Amino acid sequence: xxxxxxxxxxxxxxxxxxxxxxxxxxxxxxxxxxxxxxxxxxxxxxxxxxxxxxxxxxxxxxxxxxxxxxxxxxxxxxxxxxxxxxxxxxxxxxxxxxxxxxxxxxxxxxx
Amino acid sequence: xxxxxxxxxxxxxxxxxxxxxxxxxxxxxxxxxxxxxxxxxxxxxxxxxxxxxxxxxxxxxxxxxxxxxxxxxxxxxxxxxxxxxxxxxxxxxxxxxxxxxxxxxxxxxxxxxxxxxxxxxxxxxxxxxxxxxxxxxxxxxxxxxxxxxxxxxxxxxxxxxxxxxxxxxxxxxxxxxxxxxxxxxxxxxxxxxxxxxxxxxxxxxxxxxxxxxxxxxxxxxxxxxxxxxxxxxxxxxxxxxxxxxxxxxxxxxxxxxxxxxxxxxxxxxxxxxxxxxxxxxxxxxxxxxxxxxxxxxxxxxxxxxxxxxxxxxxxxxxxxxxxxxxxxxxxxxxxxxxxxxxxxxxxxxxxxxxxxxxxxxxxxxxxxxxxxxxxxxxxxxxxxxxxxxxxxxxxxxxxxxxxxxxxxxxxxxxxxxxxxxxxxxxxxxxxxxxxxxxxxxxxxxxxxxxxxxxxxxxxxxxxxxxxxxxxxxxxxxxxxxxxxxxxxxxxxxxxxxxxxxxxxxxxxxxxxxxxxxxxxxxxxxxxxxxxxxxxxxxxxxxxxxxxxxxxxxxxxxxxxxxxxxxxxxxxxxxxxxxxxxxxxxxxxxxxxxxxxxxxxxxxxxxxxxxxxxxxxxxxx
Numbered sequence: 001x002x003x004x005x006x007x008x009x010x011x012x013x014x015x016x017x018x019x020x021x022x023x024x025x026x027x028x029x030x031x032x033x034x035x036x037x038x039x040x041x042x043x044x045x046x047x048x049x050x051x052x053x054x055x056x057x058x059x060x061x062x063x064x065x066x067x068x069x070x071x072x073x074x075x076x077x078x079x080x081x082x083x084x085x086x087x088x089x090x091x092x093x094x095x096x097x098x099x100x101x102x103x104x105x106x107x108x109x110x111x
Numbered sequence: 112x113x114x115x116x117x118x119x120x121x122x123x124x125x126x127x128x129x130x131x132x133x134x135x136x137x138x139x140x141x142x143x144x145x146x147x148x149x150x151x152x153x154x155x156x157x158x159x160x161x162x163x164x165x166x167x168x169x170x171x172x173x174x175x176x177x178x179x180x181x182x183x184x185x186x187x188x189x190x191x192x193x194x195x196x197x198x199x200x201x202x203x204x205x206x207x208x209x210x211x212x213x214x215x216x217x218x219x220x221x222x223x224x225x226x227x228x229x230x231x232x233x234x235x236x237x238x239x240x241x242x243x244x245x246x247x248x249x250x251x252x253x254x255x256x257x258x259x260x261x262x263x264x265x266x267x268x269x270x271x272x273x274x275x276x277x278x279x280x281x282x283x284x285x286x287x288x289x290x291x292x293x294x295x296x297x298x299x300x301x302x303x304x305x306x307x308x309x310x311x312x313x314x315x316x317x318x319x320x321x322x323x324x325x326x327x328x329x330x331x332x333x334x335x336x337x338x339x340x341x342x343x344x345x346x347x348x349x350x351x352x353x354x355x356x357x358x359x360x361x362x363x364x365x366x367x368x369x370x371x372x373x374x375x376x377x378x379x380x381x382x383x384x385x386x387x388x389x390x391x392x393x394x395x396x397x398x399x400x401x402x403x404x405x406x407x408x409x410x411x412x413x414x415x416x417x418x419x420x421x422x423x424x425x426x427x428x429x430x431x432x433x434x435x436x437x438x439x440x441x442x443x444x445x446x447x448x449x450x451x452x453x454x455x456x457x458x459x460x461x462x463x464x465x466x467x468x469x470x471x472x473x474x475x476x477x478x479x480x481x482x483x484x485x486x487x488x489x490x491x492x493x494x495x496x497x498x499x500x501x502x503x504x505x506x507x508x509x510x511x512x513x514x515x516x517x518x519x520x521x522x523x524x525x526x527x528x529x530x531x532x533x534x535x536x537x538x539x540x541x542x543x544x545x546x547x548x549x550x551x552x553x554x555x556x557x558x559x560x561x562x563x564x565x566x567x568x569x570x571x572x573x574x575x576x577x578x579x580x581x582x583x584x585x586x587x588x589x590x591x592x593x594x595x596x597x598x599x600x601x602x603x604x605x606x607x608x609x610x611x612x613x614x615x616x617x618x619x620x621x622x623x624x625x626x627x628x629x630x631x632x633x634x635x636x637x638x639x640x641x642x643x644x645x646x647x648x649x650x651x652x653x654x655x656x657x658x659x660x661x662x663x664x665x666x667x668x669x670x671x672x673x674x675x676x677x678x679x680x681x682x683x684x685x686x687x688x689x690x691x692x693x694x695x696x697x698x699x700x701x702x703x704x705x706x707x708x709x710x711x712x713x714x715x716x717x718x719x720x721x722x723x724x725x726x727x728x729x730x731x
Contacts, residue, residue: 019206036537078203079206
C-alpha cells in the first residue's frame with residue numbers, strides 16, 4: 001500500500017472541499033443542509049476519537065498537492081470530482097460528501 | 112506620532128469641503144498631511160480639481176499635501192489577487208474561476224476596503240509614506256456618510272470576533288481564509304485602538320442646522336461611543352449670512368436655522384464651530400485657502416466668489432413624462448429614489464408617496480436607509496411590516512431593518528437546527544457563523560426582495576440609502592444570483608431550494624430592468640458634486656441593464672426670493688447646473704423648490720410637488 005503523505009501518522013479522515021464561501025454553508029440566501037450534516041458528522045467522529053480534517057483551498061492549498069492520488073484526480077476531472085473523501089490515505093468517495101454511515105463503514109473496513 | 116482626524120456626517124453636508132480646507136490649512140502651516148477618502152462615491156478629485164486615484168498622490172500647488180482615494184473595486188481586486196496567487200499555482204483554471212466568483216461577493220469588498228483603511232491606522236504598516244521620505248504628521252479621513260461610516264467602523268469589532276472564533280474551527284471564516292486574515296487581525300486591532308485613542312484621533316461631525324441632521328448625528332455619535340470612539344467636535348455648516356434676512360424667504364430660513372442651532376447646543380454638548388454658507392462652491396486650491404480662516408474663526412471675513420459664468424440655455428420640462436414615470440402602467444410600479452445622502456430623497460419620496468396615494472393608488476413607502484428618516488418627515492413611527500399611515504388614506508409605510516432581519520433570520524435557522532436534532536457543537540458553530548456582518552446585509556436584502564416582489568400595492572416607493580450604499584444594496588440581486596450558481600456545485604439537496612430563491616431574485620432583477628414596471632429616479636440638487644455623483648451611479652446602473660427613469664432636481668431657489676447679490680449668485684450657480692442636468696441626462700426632469708422652512712408634515716410635502724405636478728385630484 002503506497003501513500004504519498006509525508007506525515008508520520010495517517011489521519012483517519014480527510015475531506016478535500018470544493019471551493020466554498022464558508023465551510024458551514026450558512027453564507028448565502030439559502031441554507032445548504034448537506035454542509036451542516038457534514039459538520040455534524042465531523043463533530044461526531046471527533047467525539048469518537050478519530051482524527052478528522054477538512055482541507056480548504058483558500059487556507060491550505062498545499063494539502064491538495066500532498067496526496068498524489070487526490071491531486072491527479074483534480075487535474076483530470078477538475079471541479080466535479082470534489083469533494084474527495086480520504087480515509088487513512090485512501091480515496092473512498094468523490095463528487096459528493098459522505099454521510100456519517102459511509103464514514104463509519106470506511107473506517108471499519110480499514111481497521 | 113501621526114495624528115488622525117476624521118470628518119463624518121451625512122453626505123452633502125460639506126464634510127469633504129471641511130476636510131479639504133483643513134488639509135490645505137495644515138499643510139500650509141508646515142505639516143505633512145495626507146487626506147484619504149474611504150467613500151465609495153468619492154469626490155475628492157473634484158474638490159482639488161485634479162485626478163487623485165488609488166495611490167498616495169501629491170496635490171498640485173500645496174507642498175506638504177497628499178491625497179488618496181480608497182477605491183473599493185480596486186481594493187477588492189488587489190485583495191482577491193493576493194488571496195488567489197497561491198491557488199493559481201496549484202489548481203486548474205476552472206476551479207480558480209469558481210473561487211474568483213466567490214471572492215466577487217459583497218462581503219469581500221467590505222473586507223478589502225476596510226483592509227486598506229486599516230493600513231493607515233497601523234503605524235508599522237509600510238506604503239504610507241510619500242516617495243520623499245518621512246511619515247505624515249496628520250492623516251485626515253473624509254469618511255463616507257454617517258450610516259455607512261458606522262458600518263465601516265463597526266467592522267473592526269465584528270471581523271476581529273470572526274477571526275478568533277474561526278481560528279478554533281476549520282481554519283475558514285465566512286469572509287475568506289483565516290490564515291490571510293489572522294495576520295490582518297493585529298492590524299485591525301491596532302486600527303480600533305487608534306480610533307479610540309483621543310490623544311491621537313479627533314472625530315468631527317459635520318452637519319447642517321436641520322432636524323434630521325441632529326437626530327442622525329446623535330444616533331451616529333452614540334453608535335460610535337459604543338465602540339469606544341468619542342466625538343470630539345461638531346461643525347455646523349451652511350449657515351445663512353445674517354444680512355440675507357432682509358428677504359422674507361431667507362429671514363424665515365435663518366429663523367429656522369437659529370432654532371436648530373439652539374437645539375444643537377442643547378442636544379449635542381460638544382465643542383462646535385459654525386461655518387457660513389458662501390455665495391459659490393468651494394472648489395480648487397484658491398477657494399480652499401480663502402475658506403480656511405472661517406474654520407478658525409466664524410467671524411472672519413467671508414470670501415465673495417461672485418456671479419459664476421453663464422451656463423447652457425435650458426429647455427422646458429416635460430412634466431407629463433415625469434408624472435407618467437411615477438404612475439402604474441398597466442401593472443404595479445416600483446419607484447426607487449436614489450441619490451447621494453442629503454439631496455432630499457427622503458422628503459421627495461415621502462412627497463411622491465403622498466401624491467401617489469392621493470391620486471387613488473394603493474401606495475407603499477419603504478425605507479432601506481439604516482438611519483430611517485422617513486418617520487421623522489411623515490411624523491409617524493415606521494414599522495418593519497407595511498402599516499397604514501393614519502394621516503394619509505391609501506398610504507402604507509415600512510422600514511427594512513437590517514439588524515432585526517438578521518436576528519429573525521438567525522433565530523429561524525437555529526430553531527430549525529435544534530428541531531433537526533443537530534449536535535450542540537454544530538449549533539454553536541452555526542450561531543457563530545451567523546453572527547457575521549454578511550448575515551445582516553443578506554437579511555436586509557431578503558426583506559427588500561420580499562417587499563419588492565409584492566403585488567398588492569399599485570405603487571411601491573423605495574427611499575434608498577445614499578449612493579454608495581445604494582449600489583451595494585441594488586447590486587446584491589445580481590451578485591447573489593451569481594453566488595447561487597456557484598453554490599450549486601457544493602450540494603445536491605440544496606438545488607431545489609436554490610431554484611426557488613433564484614427565481615425570486617431573477618424576478619426582481621427583471622422588474623428593475625423594465626421601465627414599464629419600475630422607475631429609477633435620481634434626486635440631486637443643482638451643484639457640481641451631486642450631479643457627478645448621480646452620473647456615476649446612473650452609469651453603474653446602466654451597466655446592470657437598469658435605465659434612468661426620472662431626474663429630480665431638488666432645493667431650487669425660487670426666483671422671487673432671490674434679490675441680494677449673494678442670493679442671485681447662488682441662484683445663478685444653480686441655474687447653470689440645472690442646464691447641465693438637462694443636457695446630461697436623457698430622462699424627464701422634475702424641479703422641486705427649496706421651501707422657506709423644514710419639509711416636515713403633510714402640508715409641506717404637498718408644497719414640494721404641487722408646483723411641478725399641478726393640483727392634486729382627490730379620489731372620490
